[in-house]
Amino acid sequence: MSRLERDFFARDTLVVARELLGQRLVRLIGGTRLSGYIVEVEAYIGEDDQASHAHPGRTARNATMYGPAGYAYVYLIYGMHHCLNIVTDREGYPAAILLRALEPVEGIAEMQTRRGHRPLTQLTSGPARLCQALAIDRHLDGADMCAPEAQLFVERGLPVPDECVATSPRIGVRGDERALTVPWRFYVRGNSYVSR
DNA sequence: GGATCGATCGGCT
């Protein structure tokens, strides 16, 4: 299984977002593997993007977004949920891809334990759900997903053909007309693990 | 120091 290297992530964010579909997110917990195919993502690009955490400019919270590609940006939302992004594009330019849903592959029983034994379709279908299933929280903010010793990384999966890729506006965002309408959500058409 | 609010989820009506 080959891991995606930094040069995969250090490209245009929309290209990376599209190509992340079908790749496999892997989390190592004490040697055991929890993983799933990425089936839904959203892109957040630049300070001009009003829906992005980088819109107010560089702060302590969003600092990871300004760093090099291939790092995890993890934040706490609504005081209780975590969301995982992967930083993209060039260092100094704030851009990242929010992982919104996975199709579970490995470690399903462990994920169910972490998710209160919910049905398979609710294990990892949502940005905070997949973080809970894979034990991802703020201590992984700033983790290098391309380091050899990484406990969280992406492996090459199955290519998703263009006819199976759909786009839409992003979910749950605030901002101007552009932020609300730009089609920067990418998902696998018909996949039952896509959120909502 | 204090008020505000969020890239969500799950339970309830």
Place this chain on the structure above:
DNA sequence: GCCGATCGATCCG
């Protein structure tokens, strides 16, 4: 479909 949970970052004073 609606609403409450829960807390840290951010902003204002």
